[in-house]
Amino acid sequence: MTLTDYISAAPEITLLGLICVVLIADLFVDDESRILTFWMTIAALAITMWTLLTTAPTERLVLFDGSYVSDPLSQILKVTAVGFVGIALMYARDYLRANHLHKGEFYILGLFGLLGMMIMISANSLLTMYLGLETLALSLYALVAIDRNNVTSAESAMKYFVLGAIASGALLYGISWVYGVTGTLKFDEIAMALAANPEMNSLPLWFGLAFLIVGISFKFGAVPFHMWLPDVYQGARTPVTLYIASAPKLAALAFTLRVLTDGLGGLHDVWADMIMVVAVLSLLVGNIIAIAQTNIKRMLGYSTIAHVGFILLGVFCGNDKGNAAALFYTLTYIVAAAGAFGIVILLSRRGFEAENLSDFKGLNARSPWFALMMMFLMFSLAGVPPFIGFFGKLNVIDAVLSSGYPGLAILMVLASVVGAFYYLRVIWYMYFEPTEDMAVLQSSADTRLVLSLNSLAVLALGIVPGWLWTLCSQIALSIR
Amino acid sequence: MDFSQYLLSILIWLPVIGGVMLLVAGDGGDARSSKASTMRIIALGMSLLTFVLSIALYKWFDNAETGMQFIERYSWIPALNAYYYLGIDGISAPLILLTTFITPLVVLTSWDVIKVRPAQFFAAFLILEGLMIGVFSALDGLLFYVFWEAMLVPMFLIIGVWGGERRIYATLKFFLYTFLGSVLMLVAFIYLYGQTGSFDMFGWMNLPIGLTAQKFIFIAFLLAFAVKVPMWPVHTWLPDAHVEAPTGGSVILAAIMLKMGGYGFLRLSLPMVPDGSAYFSGLVIALSLIAIVYIGFVALMQKDMKKLIAYSSIAHMGFVTLGFFLLWSIQSGSSGAGLGMTGGMVQMVSHGLISGAMFLCVGVLYDRVHSRQIADYGGVANTMPVFAAFMVLFSMANAGLPGTSGFVGEFMVIIASFKANFWFAFLAASTLVLGAAYTLWMVKRVVYGEVANDKVAELEDLNMREFVVLAVLAVAVLVIGLWPAPLVDMMNVTIDQLIQQIGQSKL
Numbered sequence: 012m013t014l015t016d017y018i019s020a021a022p023e024i025t026l027l028g029l030i031c032v033v034l035i036a037d038l039f040v041d042d043e044s045r046i047l048t049f050w051m052t053i054a055a056l057a058i059t060m061w062t063l064l065t066t067a068p069t070e071r072l073v074l075f076d077g078s079y080v081s082d083p084l085s086q087i088l089k090v091t092a093v094g095f096v097g098i099a100l101m102y103a104r105d106y107l108r109a110n111h112l113h114k115g116e117f118y119i120l121g122l123f124g125l126l127g128m129m130i131m132i133s134a135n136s137l138l139t140m141y142l143g144l145e146t147l148a149l150s151l152y153a154l155v156a157i158d159r160n161n162v163t164s165a166e167s168a169m170k171y172f173v174l175g176a177i178a179s180g181a182l183l184y185g186i187s188w189v190y191g192v193t194g195t196l197k198f199d200e201i202a203m204a205l206a207a208n209p210e211m212n213s214l215p216l217w218f219g220l221a222f223l224i225v226g227i228s229f230k231f232g233a234v235p236f237h238m239w240l241p242d243v244y245q246g247a248r249t250p251v252t253l254y255i256a257s258a259p260k261l262a263a264l265a266f267t268l269r270v271l272t273d274g275l276g277g278l279h280d281v282w283a284d285m286i287m288v289v290a291v292l293s294l295l296v297g298n299i300i301a302i303a304q305t306n307i308k309r310m311l312g313y314s315t316i317a318h319v320g321f322i323l324l325g326v327f328c329g330n331d332k333g334n335a336a337a338l339f340y341t342l343t344y345i346v347a348a349a350g351a352f353g354i355v356i357l358l359s360r361r362g363f364e365a366e367n368l369s370d371f372k373g374l375n376a377r378s379p380w381f382a383l384m385m386m387f388l389m390f391s392l393a394g395v396p397p398f399i400g401f402f403g404k405l406n407v408i409d410a411v412l413s414s415g416y417p418g419l420a421i422l423m424v425l426a427s428v429v430g431a432f433y434y435l436r437v438i439w440y441m442y443f444e445p446t447e448d449m450a451v452l453q454s455s456a457d458t459r460l461v462l463s464l465n466s467l468a469v470l471a472l473g474i475v476p477g478w479l480w481t482l483c484s485q486i487a488l489s490i491r
Numbered sequence: 492m493d494f495s496q497y498l499l500s501i502l503i504w505l506p507v508i509g510g511v512m513l514l515v516a517g518d519g520g521d522a523r524s525s526k527a528s529t530m531r532i533i534a535l536g537m538s539l540l541t542f543v544l545s546i547a548l549y550k551w552f553d554n555a556e557t558g559m560q561f562i563e564r565y566s567w568i569p570a571l572n573a574y575y576y577l578g579i580d581g582i583s584a585p586l587i588l589l590t591t592f593i594t595p596l597v598v599l600t601s602w603d604v605i606k607v608r609p610a611q612f613f614a615a616f617l618i619l620e621g622l623m624i625g626v627f628s629a630l631d632g633l634l635f636y637v638f639w640e641a642m643l644v645p646m647f648l649i650i651g652v653w654g655g656e657r658r659i660y661a662t663l664k665f666f667l668y669t670f671l672g673s674v675l676m677l678v679a680f681i682y683l684y685g686q687t688g689s690f691d692m693f694g695w696m697n698l699p700i701g702l703t704a705q706k707f708i709f710i711a712f713l714l715a716f717a718v719k720v721p722m723w724p725v726h727t728w729l730p731d732a733h734v735e736a737p738t739g740g741s742v743i744l745a746a747i748m749l750k751m752g753g754y755g756f757l758r759l760s761l762p763m764v765p766d767g768s769a770y771f772s773g774l775v776i777a778l779s780l781i782a783i784v785y786i787g788f789v790a791l792m793q794k795d796m797k798k799l800i801a802y803s804s805i806a807h808m809g810f811v812t813l814g815f816f817l818l819w820s821i822q823s824g825s826s827g828a829g830l831g832m833t834g835g836m837v838q839m840v841s842h843g844l845i846s847g848a849m850f851l852c853v854g855v856l857y858d859r860v861h862s863r864q865i866a867d868y869g870g871v872a873n874t875m876p877v878f879a880a881f882m883v884l885f886s887m888a889n890a891g892l893p894g895t896s897g898f899v900g901e902f903m904v905i906i907a908s909f910k911a912n913f914w915f916a917f918l919a920a921s922t923l924v925l926g927a928a929y930t931l932w933m934v935k936r937v938v939y940g941e942v943a944n945d946k947v948a949e950l951e952d953l954n955m956r957e958f959v960v961l962a963v964l965a966v967a968v969l970v971i972g973l974w975p976a977p978l979v980d981m982m983n984v985t986i987d988q989l990i991q992q993i994g995q996s997k998l
Contacts, residue, residue, distance in 0.1 A: 087726045183775070375652075379517060379611070390644060395670075396637040405633075408678065420681070424674035431670055435663060443651045443659050477568035484570055 019081040022089060023129050029055035030122045037115035045113045046406040049104050052118040056097045056125075063089055071489055073135055077197045080135035080269075083486045084338070088132045088265050091342055092258040095349055096125045099257055103250030103463055104355040105454050109360060112158055112248065120157070121254060124150035128262035135273075136197040137186045140266060141373035144182075144230070147177050147262060151255060153245040167246025174239045178229035185222025189275075190194045192216045198274035205277040217281050223270055224285050230263040231319045232312075234292035244312030249359060249366070252308055253352035256315060257345045260322075264341045267326055268334060272490055275315065279329040286327045287419070294320030307328040307355055307368050310346070310433055314392060317430055318344050324423065325407045328414045335487035336406035339480055343399045343472065347391045350465040354385045357462065360453050371437055373446025381439045381452065391469040393434040394427045399472040406480065495551050499561050499577040502544055502587065503625045506594070509537030510617035518610035527609050531602060534613035538595040538620065552584050554980050557988050559630065560584075567634065572689040576631035581985030582836065583627040585978060586750055589843045590627070592967070593746045594620045596960045600851055601739040604858055605653060612653055615645040615738065623747055627754060628649040632680045632690035636673070637997050639751070643669055646740065652938035654735040661728075661735035668728040672718030679711035683763070696762045699997050705767030712760045713771065719752030722775075722812060723782045726805045733801035734863070737942065738854030741797065745804050746847035750839045753811045755833075757989065761815065765993045768816070775816040780918045782809030787925035791932070795863045796853045799933055800846060801898040803889060806922060807842045807901075811835040813919060814904040818993060820911035827910035832986050833979055834903025840978060841888075841896035843970055848885040848964040852878070855957055856937075860946050865936050869943025879938045881953075881961045886934045888968050896971035 015022065033055055037048045063086070071082040100121055107113040127147030134140035151177065156168035190196055192215050193204040205211055225236060232240035244252050271282055297317030304310035322344070323338030358365035358374075365371075375382040391398035404427060412420045454462075472479065494501065513534060518527040539793045553560060566745035579587060597616060608769030622645070625638035643666055650662035653666040680690070682704075688692040700708070718725045727748075733741050763766050783806050790802035814835030821827040855878060856871070859862055888895035891902075901922065908915040942948050953961070971978060 046806075125745070348709060375611075379608075383514070395644065396640045401637075401640070405677070405681070409681050412678070412681050417682070420678050421675065424678055425671075428667065428671045428674055432663070435666060439651065439659055439663070440649075443662075444649060466741065477570055478570065480570040 015072070016079075018066055019068065019072055019074050020079060020133075021066050023126060023133070025062045026055065026059045026122065026126050026129065029058060030119065030126065033122065034119050036117075037119065040115065042113070045108075045115065046104075048118050049100065050117045052100060053097060055122060056093055056100075060090065060093045060203055060449040063093065064323075077199065078136040078139045079133055080121055081133060083489045084265070084268065086132045087338075087342075087482070087486060088261045089129050091345070092128050092132065092261045095258045095261075095345055096121060096254070098349055098353075098461060098465065099250065099254045101272055101458060102253060102349075102356050105458055106248075106250050106356045106359055108229040110158075110248070110362075111454070114157070117154070117157055117250075120150045120154045123145065124154070124254070125258065128258055131262040134269060135199065137189065137270070137274075138196050140269065141186065141217060143262070144266070145179065147259060148179070151259070154251045154254060155243055157251060158248050160450065161248075161259060161451070163246040164248060167243045171239050171243045175229070178226055178236065181222050181229075182226030185219045185226060188215060188219025188222065192219065198269055202276060205275070212278060212281075216278070220275060220278060221285065224282060224289070227263070227267050227270065228289050229467075230266060231260070231323070232316055233289045233319050233323060234296045234316060235289075237293065237296070237316050240316060240457065241309045241312040244315070245306055245309040245366070249352060249356045249364070253349060253356065254312070256352055257349040260341055260345055264322065264337060267323070268337070268490055271326060272329070272334060276329070283327055283329055286323050288325055290320045290323035291419070291422065292320075293317060293323065294426040298426050301430070301433045302434070302491065305368055306366050307371070307437070308352075308366050310368065314430065314433070315348065317426065318392075320426070321404060321407050321423065324419065327468060328410045330414065331439070331487040331490075332413060333410040334408075334490055335480070335483040336403075336410040338486060339406050339483040340403040342479070342483070343403045343469075346465065346472070347388050347400055347469050350384070350388045350462065350469065351392065353462045353465060354381060354388070357371075357381060357452055357454055357458075360450065368437065368440055370448075371440040372440040373445040373448070376446065377449055378452050380463070384463060385441060386438050387466050387469050389434040389437050391473070393431040395431070397473040399469045399476060402473060402476040402480070417479075495547070495561060496563065498544065498548055499579065499628045500542060500563055501622075502548070502591065503577075503621045503628070505544070505621070505661075506537055506541050506617040506624075507621035509533065510614040510621070513610045513614035513617065517607060530610040530613060531598075534617060535595060535598050537617055538591075538598050541620065542591045542595055545588055548579075548584065549588060552981065555906060555984060556580075556583070556729070557984055561625045561628075567631070569698075571633065571684075571726050573633040574631045574691065575634060576691065577628045579628050581982035582754065582989075584884065585836065585840050585981055586627045586754055587624050589750070589840055590620060590623050590747050590971050593742065593843065593847055596847070596851075597739040597742050598931075599956055599960050600742070600854060601737065602956055604738070604854075608655065612649070615649050616743070619645040619649075619743065623751075626751055630692050632684065632692055632695065634690070635692070636677055636680060640670070640673060641822045642748070646744070646859055649740040650732060650736045653737040653740070657731070658735040661731040664728045665732040668725070669718055672715040672725070675711040676715035681706045682708065692758070692763075696765075696992065700764065701996055702766055702770070705764040705997070706770060707769030709760060709764045712755065712764070713775070713799060716752040716755040716760065719755065720749060720808045720812060721752070721805060722778045722809070723786060723805070726782070726786070729805060730798050730801040733804075733850075734795060734797045738850060740859065741848040741850040741854075745800070745850055746843040749804065749808055750843060751806070751839065753815070753835065753839050756812065756815050757836075762989060764895055764997070766996055766998055768993070769819045772816045772819045775812055776820070776915065778817070779813035780811040780915065782806055783813070783922050784925070785931065787922060791925065792927040793929075794865055796856075796865055796933065796937070797850065797863050799865075799929060800849045800853065802848050803926065803929060806926065807838065807846070807889075810838045810901055810904045810922070811842075811970075813915070814838065814900075816905060817904075817907050817911045817915070818990065820915070821907070827907045828830070828990050829983075829986055830903050831907030832990065833982060834900050834907060836900075836982050836986070837896070837903060837971075837975060837978060838900025841968070844964055844967050844971070845885055845888045845895075845897055848881075848961065848968065851957075851960060851964070852882045852885060855953065857963075859950055865933060868937040868945070868947060870871065870938075870947055871950065872938045873942050874947060875952045877958065878953050878961075881965060882938055884965055885933060885968070886930045888972070890930045891923055894969070894972050896968045896975070898972060899975045
């Protein structure tokens with residue numbers, strides 16, 4: 012291990028150090044001035060971001076005896092993750108203060124979750140990956156239970172924990188099979204071993220692979236391992252849902268790309284079928300069940316499942332174009348998802364949780380601006396141009412079609428039409444229905460500004476999506 | 492300053508910018524406030540300015556030019572090889588003029604009728620206008636699709652927010668129907684993109700494609716355009732949308748949005764997949780004839796005026812698709828093919844004016860009586876003589892009376908279908924009877940006879956604003972009916988070239 016190793020891992024090291032500082036400093040902050048913890052957290056994120064940008068890798072670096080990798084993919088995912096954790100905490104602040112949940116733990120756990128994500132994103136061995144995944148997962152379990160007096164929160168945290176533990180067990184079991192067959196845990200060495208010994212590509216490895224895909228599907232919330240997702244989305248307090256719905260998807264994407272493309276790229280024929288089944292099921296189940304929801308958090312939960320289907324179909328192609336499309340889709344999806352949950356938070360106030368679709372009734376009369384913003388976000392999620400969600404879908408469909416699956420492409424667009432219905436329903440409630448509830452939206456100016464920029468981004472990115480697609484294509488070339 | 496090279500962009504973005512301004516400024520939630528009046532004036536000013544600029548487009552348009560004019564081409568998404576690529580020819584120019592002509596009239600009609608959030612209402616129309624001009628001038632597939640879909644958003648809100656009782660059902664049906672139709676077109680676009688590596692429509696036109704692929708692409712296009720036109724049997728969204736939409740929305744829907752389907756056939760289906768079009772031309776002709784005859788009978792039985800006009804729109808748009816697809820049934824060497832296609836185009840423009848005017852007439856009555864039922868009226872001519880004159884004129888035009896624009900297009904298509912097949916012409920010509928029957932029967936029941944009830948007795952005749960709108964449309968209908976040459980000259984060269992292009996097999 013050399014100094015280069017530590018420099019490349021500086022963002023994680025810095026973040027860990029800063030978490031400890033915030034954790035200790037928070038002990039000396041009383042409840043009235045808890046806002047200090049918030050600003051310390053934002054400062055910690057800003058410093059981490061700065062470290063990330065100054066240590067940006069120009070080429071693929073494999074460090075710490077091959078268990079850690081720093082490459083353009085990890086860079087963009089980490090930058091986005093840090094940014095969206097910051098945005099999630101920003102949206103959360105007013106809500107937590109209004110609901111007497113403004114505790115230091117929320118921020119600390121948020122930061123620990125981010126650390127876990129960053130470790131996952133940069134993992135180059137199955138063990139590092141597992142380490143990051145558990146750091147993230149444990150933070151999330153605790154975050155879901157942050158409102159410990161709330162029965163639904165506690166229940167969903169319990170569900171999440173038990174199911175998560177089972178999935179982790181399955182993943183670990185799969186890892187042990189892969190290790191048993193190939194004799195290594197590092198992705199590049201697995202790939203080399205496979206290339207050198209084609210006879211390894213046989214049943215025992217496929218058996219292990221199946222369990223790895225179970226782990227991936229669980230992390231993403233893909234059908235049939237999606238059971239936890241709607242319950243957790245609904246049961247957790249909205250800021251926590253926002254947190255879970257945004258940045259961790261980036262880590263899950265890194266997990267998928269590293270394991271399947273970096274490590275087991277030679278087994279594309281084997282895993283492509285499994286991923287396709289999971290993805291198609293996610294598309295159908297997610298979109299169809301979302302129609303029946305009356306709780307917006309649950310509805311967005313099922314819509315997430317459908318979007319995961321799109322992401323996985325990009326990965327399914329197994330080529331640069333598909334990977335770039337999956338990356339583009341994930342990055343743009345979380346912009347819209349963060350904004351949508353941000354507006355759900357905005358509608359909540361002291362003692363009132365805006366979580367039913369009907370709470371959106373007449374929003375256009377109460378706040379035309381945020382109704383317009385929510386409309387942008389919904390059309391983006393539905394994949395209507397000129398919003399960015401359309402280009403995400405366009406790229407995935409293009410990748411699938413050029414890989415020679417016209418049937419899948421048609422299925423994807425038909426599923427989006429089904430999906431359009433429930434997004435339109437939100438707009439219908441906001442614009443077409445009257446409301447008696449004319450309460451003014453309570454939030455501070457900085458949150459409103461960030462939320463507006465976040466929502467306008469789906470339009471701005473949709474008008475000039477070129478640069479992001481170029482970036483994603485270049486990054487995809489660096490994934491092996 | 493020579494701004495002709497940016498003229499199309501100006502026409503697209505000027506109304507959009509105007510719309511965004513209205514959205515940002517808002518109306519303070521009160522339709523009677525002075526702020527709301529300012530917003531109305533801005534909306535009218537923007538739409539009039541766009542119209543004036545489009546006259547420049549007409550002046551500078553070169554009828555003899557075979558290629559595209561007013562071309563603008565800038566790199567948009569280099570990674571996808573997509574361009575911001577605009578240009579017009581003899582097919583798109585008349586439709587753009589129609590759009591810029593109708594929009595100020597719609598703004599005027601909705602002047603003080605809209606009581607709820609007028610700023611948002613006018614903003615939606617202005618943005619819609621820009622996007623519609625974008626559809627007619629985009630030459631890049633991706634750009635075309637973006638305009639095509641984005642257009643649904645303002646229309647969805649117009650029907651949903653300012654519509655009638657069942658507006659939510661109608662607007663959801665409208666959105667999902669058209670969305671379903673167009674996503675398959677997107678798959679076809681991406682397939683073509685995969686073949687040529689760019690979204691350039693001319694690249695797609697010159698690309699050789701196998702017959703099987705052509706058939707699939709044609710079906711994907713057909714679904715998108717047939718829903719828009721709309722053709723039987725995917726027309727069911729239209730009566731609902733028309734009935735529930737506010738008057739202005741109905742006018743735009745009938746006058747311009749339906750034309751997108753016809754335009755799509757000419758711009759995409761025919762030149763890109765000529766062999767697929769030839770293969771399915773019989774199907775399209777059959778569906779068009781069903782629309783003309785069967786929907787004509789359906790219109791006859793309507794009790795709701797808006798529904799009746801909506802069904803008559805479907806029947807009239809049947810002429811458009813019939814005219815476009817007669818090409819393969821006509822003996823080569825005869826001039827019928829061009830006649831059919833030109834007839835279809837003239838019919839599109841004329842139907843835009845007439846159906847728009849008919850919906851405005853119903854709107855005038857609805858604003859006063861708040862009913863669209865034919866049975867609630869009778870003897871309107873006694874209390875509203877000026878209005879009655881207009882209504883009768885437009886109804887005659889709708890029935891295809893010689894001297895009005897409705898006659899020109901239908902007559903051309905019927906002549907062309909005679910050259911193709913006697914029975915096509917026989918069925919198509921039945922519209923002369925059916926169209927007259929359903930329109931004039933409605934006029935008889937609404938306009939003539941004794942004053943039916945107290946509400947009709949209290950009716951006041953047209954105010955200045957309504958008079959201006961209807962008079963302008965009446966002049967347009969008569970001018971095209973008596974002297975269609977400028978319109979036909981505009982599209983002749985382009986249509987000849989199009990027919991030549993379709994004639995070359997791409998197999």
